[in-house]
Amino acid sequence: MENAISKQNTSAKRKKVIKSTITYIILSAIAVLILLPFFWMLSTALKTNADIFEWPPVLFPKSPHWENFANAWKALPFNKYLLNTIFVVVLGMTGEIISETIVAYGFARFNFPGKNIIFFILLATMMLPFHVTLIPTFIIWKKLGLVGTFDPLVLRSWTAWGPFYVFLLRQFFMGIPTELDDAAEIDGASPMQTFFHIILPQIKPALLAVCVFAFKGYWNDFLGPLVYLTDMDYYTMNMGMYFFMGGVSEAPKWNYLMAMSSIVALPTILLFFFAQKYFVEGVTFTGLKD
Amino acid sequence: MERYLGTFERWLIVPVILTAIAFATYYLLKRHGWKQRQATGFALITPWLVGFIIFTAFPLIYSLYLSFTDYSLFGKPKWVGLKNYIWLFTKDVEFWPSVKITLLYAALTVPIGVIGSLLVALLLNKKVKGIGVFRTIYYLPAVLPEVAVALLWRWLFNSDSGLLNYFLSPILKLFGLGKPNWFGDPKFVLPAFVIMSVWGIFGTNTVVFLAGLQGVPKSLYEVADLDGASSYKKFKYITAPQISPIILLQIIMGMISSLQIFTVAMFVRPTTAAGKFMNQLIYERGFTQLHMGEASAVAWVLFVIILALTLLVFRSTPAWVYYEAEVKR
Numbered sequence: 001m002e003n004a005i006s007k008q009n010t011s012a013k014r015k016k017v018i019k020s021t022i023t024y025i026i027l028s029a030i031a032v033l034i035l036l037p038f039f040w041m042l043s044t045a046l047k048t049n050a051d052i053f054e055w056p057p058v059l060f061p062k063s064p065h066w067e068n069f070a071n072a073w074k075a076l077p078f079n080k081y082l083l084n085t086i087f088v089v090v091l092g093m094t095g096e097i098i099s100e101t102i103v104a105y106g107f108a109r110f111n112f113p114g115k116n117i118i119f120f121i122l123l124a125t126m127m128l129p130f131h132v133t134l135i136p137t138f139i140i141w142k143k144l145g146l147v148g149t150f151d152p153l154v155l156r157s158w159t160a161w162g163p164f165y166v167f168l169l170r171q172f173f174m175g176i177p178t179e180l181d182d183a184a185e186i187d188g189a190s191p192m193q194t195f196f197h198i199i200l201p202q203i204k205p206a207l208l209a210v211c212v213f214a215f216k217g218y219w220n221d222f223l224g225p226l227v228y229l230t231d232m233d234y235y236t237m238n239m240g241m242y243f244f245m246g247g248v249s250e251a252p253k254w255n256y257l258m259a260m261s262s263i264v265a266l267p268t269i270l271l272f273f274f275a276q277k278y279f280v281e282g283v284t285f286t287g288l289k290d
Numbered sequence: 291m292e293r294y295l296g297t298f299e300r301w302l303i304v305p306v307i308l309t310a311i312a313f314a315t316y317y318l319l320k321r322h323g324w325k326q327r328q329a330t331g332f333a334l335i336t337p338w339l340v341g342f343i344i345f346t347a348f349p350l351i352y353s354l355y356l357s358f359t360d361y362s363l364f365g366k367p368k369w370v371g372l373k374n375y376i377w378l379f380t381k382d383v384e385f386w387p388s389v390k391i392t393l394l395y396a397a398l399t400v401p402i403g404v405i406g407s408l409l410v411a412l413l414l415n416k417k418v419k420g421i422g423v424f425r426t427i428y429y430l431p432a433v434l435p436e437v438a439v440a441l442l443w444r445w446l447f448n449s450d451s452g453l454l455n456y457f458l459s460p461i462l463k464l465f466g467l468g469k470p471n472w473f474g475d476p477k478f479v480l481p482a483f484v485i486m487s488v489w490g491i492f493g494t495n496t497v498v499f500l501a502g503l504q505g506v507p508k509s510l511y512e513v514a515d516l517d518g519a520s521s522y523k524k525f526k527y528i529t530a531p532q533i534s535p536i537i538l539l540q541i542i543m544g545m546i547s548s549l550q551i552f553t554v555a556m557f558v559r560p561t562t563a564a565g566k567f568m569n570q571l572i573y574e575r576g577f578t579q580l581h582m583g584e585a586s587a588v589a590w591v592l593f594v595i596i597l598a599l600t601l602l603v604f605r606s607t608p609a610w611v612y613y614e615a616e617v618k619r
Contacts, residue, residue, distance in 0.1 A: 020418050027413060031427045034492055038430070040453050041442050053451045087294055091301050098305070103338045110331020112324070122338065125346055127542075129550050129596055131572045132589045135356060135582050136349035142363065150297040158304045159341020166338065191330075220435045222553040227577060234293060238437050245441070245557065254445050261438040272433040276426065279433070280497050 045069065045259035052254050065255075069263065072244075072256035080233065081240040088153050088236060089218040095157030096214050097207065100169055103160040105195065108173030109181070119170075126163045130223070138227060152228040153221070162217070165210045172206035173199070209278040216268055237264055312336045357586035367583070374587040385588070387565030393595070394480055395567070396548040399487040403495060403548075404540050408533075410492055411499035412525075425500075432493025440557035443486045447472035476564035483560075487548070495540055502536040503529065531612035538611050541603055549596055568592045 039059070044052060046064040073079075107119055141152040160166055176199060184194040200207075222238045229235055235243070241260060246252055272279055316333035320326065357374055359367035378385045414425055431439070446454050449471035459469050472482040510528045519527070552569040566574070568588060576585030 020416075023413070023416050023418055027418075027421075027424050030410065030413075030492070031424060034427055034431060034489070036453070037442055037446055037489065040446065041438075044445065055451060055456075057451065057453055057456050084293075087297075091298070095301070095305070099308075099337045103335050106331045106334025110327050110334065112328040112331040115331070118335065118339070121342070125342070127546055127596065127600060128346065128350070129546075129569075129589065129593055131550070131552075131569050132353055132593045133346055133349035134572070135576050135586055135589070136352040137345055138577075139352075139363070139582075140344070140349070150294070151300055154297060154301055155304050156341060156345060158301075158308055158337060159345065160338040161341065161345075216433070216435075220437070220553075222437060222556070223573075226556075226573075238435075241437050241441075242557070245559075252444075254448075257441055258445065261441045265434050265438040268433045268435055269430070272429070273426075276429070280429070280501075 041258045041262055041265075044254055045262050047255050049253065049255060068255050068259045072259040073263070075256065076240050076244055077232075078237070078240055078260075081235050081237050084150070084234060085219065085236040085238075088150055088221075089215060091150075091154040092157040092218045093211060093214045095154065096161055096165065097210055099158050099160040100162060100165045100210060101200075101203075101207065104166045104169035105173055105199070107166070108170045109178070122163050122166060134223075134227065141228065147228055148230040148234065150229075150234065153218075153224050162210075162214070165213065168210060169203065169206050172203040176202050205278055205281055208275060209281055212271060212275045212278050215271060219268060308337045308340060311340060353586045353589060356583055357590050359583045361582040362580045363582060370583070374583050378584070378587055378591070384566065384571060388568050388571045388588075389591070389595075391480060391565040392549060392551070392568045392592075395483055395487075395551060396545055398480070398484045399548045400541060400544040402484065402488060403490075403544050404537060406488060407492070407495035407540070408499050408537070410496045411503055412529075414496065414500055415503045425497075428492040428496055430493075431490050432497075436553045437557055439486075439490070440554040443482075443489070444473060444558045447482050447486075449474065473558055473560040476561055479560045479564040483551075483555075483558075486554070486558075495544070498536060498540065499533065502533040506532045534611045535613065538603070538607055542600055545599055545603070546596060549592065549599075 043059055043061060045068055046066065047058075047061045047068075048065055051058065051061055107115065107122075137152075138147070141147050144151075146152060180198055180202075181194055184198050189197070220238070221236075222242070225236045225239045226242070229239060241264060244260060245257065312333040315336050316329045319329040319332055324332070356367060358369060358371060360370050360373075361367035410428065414421060414428065434442075446452050449455060449469050452472075454472075455469040462469070470478045472478045506529060510532075511524060514524050514528060550569055551567050552573070555567050555570055569592070572585050572588045572592070575581045575588060
């Protein structure tokens with residue numbers, strides 16, 4: 001009897017081991033599929049022009065040419081482009097995070113006539129194709145004489161530009177019990193004090209999530225700079241990349257392009273590793289709650 | 291330095307103006323008999339409201355107006371009625387191919403993306419050691435900038451020295467086929483874009499599905515286990531209905547973003563023989579050729595397509611989306 005039970009146990013155990021082994025094999029196979037392109041990007045970046053077109057392709061370059069990174073960087077004034085990008089990212093991010101926190105707080109904690117309709121409209125703007133408003137917006141900036149400056153890229157940030165982020169922050173604000181506000185009020189705290197000392201510390205994860213998303217948004221923006229920046233001195237990294245790619249008829253220098261791609265990808269990858277928790281939290285929070 | 295200074299000054303002035311508007315709104319509303327908390331709440335959302343009116347509502351209406359005009363940024367828009375639309379629908383050789391490739395791209399990538407990321411999420415939901423490492427790796431493609439993704443894939447798809455053709459050519463040789471010139475051949479442009487998008491299904495969508503799967507009450511599975519239900523039945527009767535609202539969200543978000551493909555296409559620079567994506571067409575008509583009226587018309591066609599498809603998906607929801615609240619009633 002006992003024997004039979006232990007036999008059953010071992011067969012169940014064996015089944016479990018086989019099952020988890022299969023899972024590992026599938027998981028690893030997909031991981032390789034994901035990582036191989038990354039690896040290929042780095043590997044190409046370290047090759048000479050002649051090595052690149054070797055057939056069959058060489059995964060590990062015989063002698064890595066690290067100087068490709070420096071040479072690619074120096075091929076265009078990328079120092080300047082990086083500085084421009086940082087300027088746009090910092091101003092845009094700051095404006096967004098401040099204005100979105102305020103707007104989200106208004107939606108989450110106060111009741112006023114028409115609130116639900118307005119919030120619905122805010123959510124609906126998420127579905128609006130950016131290109132529909134692009135031309136009139138361009139005309140506005142042109143009439144203001146600001147096309148060619150960074151203004152069209154950064155000033156809008158103050159108007160809580162990202163409906164997605166407002167939504168995310170509102171969800172977090174709603175999760176804080178109002179009893180906390182009341183208690184603070186009884187203790188004689190002003191609404192401002194309540195907001196800064198009681199509420200804000202509680203939504204830190206959401207604020208960090210928005211920071212991470214906004215950074216990624218401004219860093220990745222291409223259409224904005226493409227439409228609004230006319231002077232090469234004002235170009236951002238992505239615009240630099242667009243010109244670095246060369247004309248339609250030119251053959252791209254793949255080692256340099258992959259080197260630059262790795263450099264452009266580095267900040268968002270680093271940010272992801274350090275702030276993975278907030279990335280994932282932000283994504284799941286908005287994806288699930290209604 | 292001077293290229294930053296002016297922008298920085300104006301960047302500092304804008305919040306001052308917005309604050310002033312908020313305060314003015316607050317006092318105005320209070321004078322009209324709103325309670326203090328009501329007026330405060332409304333005042334707090336005015337920054338968004340101002341931005342919405344200037345940068346969304348007005349441009350939306352104005353672009354509709356522009357689509358009925360001839361306008362080249364210089365001079366005044368000239369009203370031409372339906373001319374732009376008639377031209378697009380009947381004469382323009384680039385319009386229908388553009389609509390076709392954009393719709394086909396969305397029709398292929400959305401189902402593949404939703405089903406693929408759901409399968410990957412089911413896999414990542416397994417309780418095995420080291421799953422955290424896999425989750426991190428699987429999220430990587432989502433954090434890569436579009437520019438880098440596009441250039442990387444353009445290189446992977448390179449017909450002579452690309453890695454993809456290296457792996458594919460032995461298989462293709464069996465069928466007597468040569469190496470496909472992916473982005474350079476109108477026949478292969480669409481498949482190439484779809485393959486590229488599959489790589490991106492790992493990432494954001496997967497993470498959302500994963501969180502959804504973890505939110506399904508364990509007790510439901512325990513009851514099913516007692517009844518001896520198979521894994522397939524458990525998926526069909528428990529998992530699928532429980533996460534159906536997330537599937538709906540993913541379909542809609544996927545549709546909206548895939549119909550708006552732009553940056554990737556600009557960097558991949560595929561042959562235009564198969565058609566340009568609609569957003570590329572808008573950019574080209576508007577900012578390269580300065581036909582603002584025509585560009586606005588294309589933009590509005592795209593907008594109507596997105597709106598119609600979204601409504602269609604929403605109307606189908608009672609048939610397959612399950613909401614907890616309906617049962618509790």
